Amino acid sequence: MPDLDYLRREIEHMRVQVGRQRREILQLQRAGLSTASAELLLGRMHTKIDDLCAQRDRLKKELPAPKGNVLGGRSW
Template sequence: MDLEFIRGDIEQRRRQIARQRKEILDLQRAGISTKSAEELLARMLGKLDELCSERDRLVGESRRKYEGKDKFILGPQIRIGAKRS
């Protein structure tokens, strides 16, 4: 998956989680059982954690290292021969 796609998916899921939490509060105020809604929220949070882990892995892979060393190059990556816009 593309890094930008994963970032967009994470943001969308965070909004869904916020809506789900609000719905749980509404159900609690109404005195209705929230067990199934809380289970759904737990699954949503688990999927979000998976996506965040995948994003972090992709970000780590995209970092460049100094040749022959385990140090990462910090700052913007300048690619020789890349067209600038």
Template sequence: MPDLSLVRSEIERMRLQVGRQRREILQLQRAGIVTASAEGLLQRMLDMVDRLCEQREHLKAEQARAQPRRRRSARHA
């Protein structure tokens, strides 16, 4: 299973690509070019980001379970 930092960096990379794809779609629309295939690609990219976010949350939960719990001391007023 991938490392948490690897998944986080992949999410960031994909988000940058999503932004580029959105800008490209806008340019194509301004030029009057059909953007259906570009929008399909954008949706697949967004789906990938969603899957990576789910994987990140799963890894975070695994790490939290693996760490020993710290005992809290009672606060005295």
């Protein structure tokens, strides 16, 4: 099972890829070409990101909560 850092890196990588794919779709549309297959790929990429985010959230819940590290709290 992948660890939390791997999932975060993979999500970020996929988001970059989605941005590139969107730009390519816009170029195809400006050229008057069909974008149906590119849009299907974009949909699969979004589904993959959603799955990775769900895995990440599940792993985050399984991690033990940090002890007493309150932001801006007193240090006695």
